[in-house]
Amino acid sequence: xxxxxxxxxxxxxxxxxxxxxxxxxxxxxxxxxxxxxxxxxxxxxxxxxxxxxxxxxxxxxxxxxxxxxxxxxxxxxxxxxxxxxxxxxxxxxxxxxxxxxxxxxxxxxxxxxxxxxxxxxxxxxxxxxxxxxxxxxxxxxxxxxxxxxxxxxxxxxxxxxxxxxxxxxxxxxxxxxxxxxxxxxxxxxxxxxxxxxxxxxxxxxxxxxxxxxxxxxxxxxxxxxxxxxxxxxxxxxxxxxxxxxxxxxxxxxxxxxxxxxxxxxxxxxxxxxxxxxxxxxxxxxxxxxxxxxxx
Amino acid sequence: xxxxxxxxxxxxxxxxxxxxxxxxxxxxxxxxxxxxxxxxxxxxxxxxxxxxxxxxxxxxxxxxxxxxxxxxxxxxxxxxxxxxxxxxxxxxxxxxxxxxxxxxxxxxxxxxxxxxxxxxxxxxxxxxxxxxxxxxxxxxxxxxxxxxxxxxxxxxxxxxxxxxxxxxxxxxxxxxxxxxxxxxxxxxxxxxxxxxxxxxxxxxxxxxxxxxxxxxxxxxxxxxxxxxxxxxxxxxxxxxxxxxxxxxxxxxxxxxxxxxxxxxxxxxxxxxxxxxxxxxxxxxxxxxxxxxxxxxxxxxxxxxxxxxxxxxxxxxx
Numbered sequence: 001x002x003x004x005x006x007x008x009x010x011x012x013x014x015x016x017x018x019x020x021x022x023x024x025x026x027x028x029x030x031x032x033x034x035x036x037x038x039x040x041x042x043x044x045x046x047x048x049x050x051x052x053x054x055x056x057x058x059x060x061x062x063x064x065x066x067x068x069x070x071x072x073x074x075x076x077x078x079x080x081x082x083x084x085x086x087x088x089x090x091x092x093x094x095x096x097x098x099x100x101x102x103x104x105x106x107x108x109x110x111x112x113x114x115x116x117x118x119x120x121x122x123x124x125x126x127x128x129x130x131x132x133x134x135x136x137x138x139x140x141x142x143x144x145x146x147x148x149x150x151x152x153x154x155x156x157x158x159x160x161x162x163x164x165x166x167x168x169x170x171x172x173x174x175x176x177x178x179x180x181x182x183x184x185x186x187x188x189x190x191x192x193x194x195x196x197x198x199x200x201x202x203x204x205x206x207x208x209x210x211x212x213x214x215x216x217x218x219x220x221x222x223x224x225x226x227x228x229x230x231x232x233x234x235x236x237x238x239x240x241x242x243x244x245x246x247x248x249x250x251x252x253x254x255x256x257x258x259x260x261x262x263x264x265x266x267x268x269x270x271x272x273x274x275x276x277x278x279x280x281x282x283x284x285x286x287x288x289x290x291x292x293x294x295x
Numbered sequence: 296x297x298x299x300x301x302x303x304x305x306x307x308x309x310x311x312x313x314x315x316x317x318x319x320x321x322x323x324x325x326x327x328x329x330x331x332x333x334x335x336x337x338x339x340x341x342x343x344x345x346x347x348x349x350x351x352x353x354x355x356x357x358x359x360x361x362x363x364x365x366x367x368x369x370x371x372x373x374x375x376x377x378x379x380x381x382x383x384x385x386x387x388x389x390x391x392x393x394x395x396x397x398x399x400x401x402x403x404x405x406x407x408x409x410x411x412x413x414x415x416x417x418x419x420x421x422x423x424x425x426x427x428x429x430x431x432x433x434x435x436x437x438x439x440x441x442x443x444x445x446x447x448x449x450x451x452x453x454x455x456x457x458x459x460x461x462x463x464x465x466x467x468x469x470x471x472x473x474x475x476x477x478x479x480x481x482x483x484x485x486x487x488x489x490x491x492x493x494x495x496x497x498x499x500x501x502x503x504x505x506x507x508x509x510x511x512x513x514x515x516x517x518x519x520x521x522x523x524x525x526x527x528x529x530x531x532x533x534x535x536x537x538x539x540x541x542x543x544x545x546x547x548x549x550x551x552x553x554x555x556x557x558x559x560x561x562x563x564x565x566x567x568x569x570x571x572x573x574x575x576x577x578x579x580x581x582x583x584x585x586x587x588x589x590x591x592x593x594x595x596x597x598x599x600x601x602x603x604x605x606x607x608x609x610x611x612x
Contacts, residue, residue: 037402085586094589097348100405101542101585104535109578116571223531227413230406268417272410279403280395 017252022207023229033196048205074205337506359514431525545591
């Protein structure tokens with residue numbers, strides 16, 4: 001095991017981890033704002049990436065505009081799901097399990113729709129920042145990975161600022177902590193829940209777009225990303241979107257460092273075993289904050 | 296009571312006559328309905344009586360199927376050995392994994408079982424010396440019952456459904472027993488149940504083990520019916536479709552499990568006549584059931600019956 005191999009693994013881990021972090025942050029934001037575990041969070045990533053691919057190749061949009069279109073598509077689908085399904089079910093006091101099943105059903109529907117309307121082929125996006133690579137101690141690092149890390153850090157800081165500094169962000173936090181209390185101060189709790197779904201869709205779509213230069217996107221990618229994002233969110237304590245960022249990178253690192261020792265095909269086995277062990281041994285996530293509620 | 300017995304008799308006659316009047320592909324689907332009923336029963340017990348969402352049933356289903364395939368094809372042992380080996384391995388695994396994992400609650404438990412299913416499906420794929428990987432294991436013999444070969448769907452139908460009825464009776468007894476009372480107490484208020492010295496941990500583990508047993512049994516039955524098993528049958532998506540059985544039918548009702556199993560076997564088949572769009576329609580049907588009928592088809596049926604009875608009562612007055 002050489003130093004460059006370890007360094008390479010660390011970079012791969014951080015890169016994958018940031019993608020898991022995006023999916024996990026979206027999941028966590030939705031859970032915090034609505035107590036719904038969104039089992040179709042990975043589909044947001046697929047929607048974002050597929051829309052960007054289609055806008056770029058079929059409609060010939062410039063790359064940045066296509067990315068914006070993809071993120072917008074994720075946000076719109078998020079808003080639609082809240083308005084069309086979650087709002088109605090919340091009004092009827094549906095149980096937590098039925099929300100989980102709703103999103104599982106939506107995930108099946110969306111992945112089948114992508115198979116039907118777009119086809120079973122995988123698609124790749126061009127890397128952001130060009131094809132170039134950087135050599136650090138013989139470890140090869142794509143420019144895209146550096147952009148990914150920068151965008152990841154930027155988005156996390158923006159999310160933090162949004163939650164703590166803007167009126168909408170603070171209202172969303174208030175509505176999620178105490179819905180009745182927030183309502184008495186004039187916050188429209190229902191609308192805040194729509195916003196959390198928009199935020200979740202937006203983050204998921206961005207994660208999907210950023211991963212597509214590395215992994216080709218097809219209709220089956222959603223479920224795997226949901227699982228990894230879920231793991232990231234749980235590692236971070238579930239109700240803390242910023243914790244999900246830490247959780248995602250931890251998960252990515254564990255995965256990529258573990259496969260130096262074991263065959264790479266056991267990547268998922270390692271990741272999910274770690275998830276189960278951490279859930280049992282550290283019920284508040286790796287940051288150890290209280291306030292996690294699983295049901 | 297009389298009319299209830301009459302209904303049961305009518306249902307039994309229809310059940311016994313069915314395989315002789317339907318085409319072969321429908322008889323085949325009815326066999327799958329029986330197999331799925333057995334697998335779904337276990338999940339229904341967990342969901343309806345313990346409030347546990349089990350997304351790992353495809354693991355035990357796969358263990359049963361591979362145990363049967365390996366014992367009969369690779370080792371040339373009689374098929375009963377495969378059934379017993381699958382059941383023993385599944386129950387042991389469920390016990391060993393269940394003890395720690397069932398300490399989780401709510402979503403975390405659901406995620407834990409989902410992760411378990413993902414791990415198992417990766418291992419089924421990687422351990423190709425045992426499972427044949429994507430190529431699978433073929434040539435699994437049909438079951439032979441005292442010299443009577445169950446080679447046609449119409450013959451296998453009776454065998455599978457008799458096993459399914461036995462499992463239903465076992466599940467019914469479990470729910471009606473002292474353990475069933477403790478289960479209900481635990482579901483409705485786990486704190487109160489614990490205060491009445493119900494050992495929640497061991498109770499949940501026991502139901503999880505029963506669920507694994509049903510899953511493994513269904514898997515062995517599947518292996519002998521399909522005579523070919525490969526990793527595609529035991530993925531996370533299969534775990535999800537198993538969970539849908541009690542959800543669609545109604546988790547607390549045993550007939551509901553049969554309704555749910557009919558739904559997940561027949562609906563995709565009928566929709567597939569409409570072409571490739573059928574998967575989308577199945578997803579939408581599922582969403583519609585979850586949104587509109589939160590307590591499943593049996594729950595909706597029960598509400599309808601109460602309403603009709605109330606209306607008749609009004610007329611009589």
